[in-house]
Amino acid sequence: MSFYSKAKFLLSAPDIRHLGPDEGVEVAFAGRSNAGKSSALNTLTRQKNLARTSKTPGRTQLINVFELDESRRLIDLPGYGFAQVPMEMKKKWQKSLGEYLQMRDSLKGLVVLMDIRHPFKDLDQDLIQWAVDSDLPVLALLTKSDKLKSGKRKAQLLMAREAALAFCGDVTVECFSSLKRDGVVKVEGILNHWFGLIAESEPETIIDNPQ
Ligand SMILES: Nc1nc2c(ncn2[C@@H]2O[C@H](COP(=O)(O)OP(=O)(O)OP(=O)(O)O)[C@@H](O)[C@H]2O)c(=O)[nH]1
Ligand SMILES: [Mg+2]
Numbered sequence: 001m002s003f004y005s006k007a008k009f010l011l012s013a014p015d016i017r018h019l020g021p022d023e024g025v026e027v028a029f030a031g032r033s034n035a036g037k038s039s040a041l042n043t044l045t046r047q048k049n050l051a052r053t054s055k056t057p058g059r060t061q062l063i064n065v066f067e068l069d070e071s072r073r074l075i076d077l078p079g080y081g082f083a084q085v086p087m088e089m090k091k092k093w094q095k096s097l098g099e100y101l102q103m104r105d106s107l108k109g110l111v112v113l114m115d116i117r118h119p120f121k122d123l124d125q126d127l128i129q130w131a132v133d134s135d136l137p138v139l140a141l142l143t144k145s146d147k148l149k150s151g152k153r154k155a156q157l158l159m160a161r162e163a164a165l166a167f168c169g170d171v172t173v174e175c176f177s178s179l180k181r182d183g184v185v186k187v188e189g190i191l192n193h194w195f196g197l198i199a200e201s202e203p204e205t206i207i208d209n210p211q
Helices: 037-045 087-103 122-133 150-167 184-194
Strands: 008-013 025-031 063-069 072-076 107-115 138-143 172-175
Touching: 025 037, 025 087, 025 184, 037 072, 037 107, 037 138, 037 184, 063 087, 087 107, 107 122, 107 184, 122 138, 122 150, 138 150, 138 184, 150 172, 172 184
Parallel strands: 025 072, 025 107, 107 138, 138 172
Antiparallel strands: 008 063, 063 072
16 A cells, blocks of 8 residues: 555645644645646545546635645645636635745645646746746656657657756656556655655655555
């Protein structure tokens, strides 16, 4: 059993004032609406319905917190860049998202998810750039990698890595598929470091649940 499969829903908050104490370590999943954030969390935690997913963009409207243990949490953030949301709602979400990213001290790592077919849109670049400038560790995932055949997938990955280097600096970029579980082991390895489960110098390994 993976450490991440222990995840339990803790709370949903409209803004940072409704989150629990700003202690321990949080790793947040961010990205455009419909990029596959909630699906990725379900895949990582091996739970089908932990985070709510939907075909309709804009499903996740609150900051959703999932507890791994008493000091470690996974965060599912509302998506950005969805045109069909009423302006007022959009403003509210973007405000709570911005506040979370800028003010939450326990945020120790950011996973930015982008559809492999159209990565590094303006808002993605802005977010990754901001994380790099803020010294917040960031992992960029090209989601729904199952949508492309192997050759095209590799080409997109190379292109995205070059784009990341050009626009945002030295950012880790990997492919990910919730459907095929592509990239899960790599994500776990990186999260293990961010959560302080293994030292930086140690090789990336999968942490088993001790129970
Ligand atoms: N083929 C394929 N579809 C995926 C994958 N991941 C997610 N999807 C689909 O993409 C849609 C959006 O997924 P969600 O996980 O709800 O996306 P989200 O980023 O949480 O969206 P918001 O909460 O609206 O911001 C759903 O229909 C998923 O089934 C994947 O790896 N492969
Ligand atoms: Mg979602």
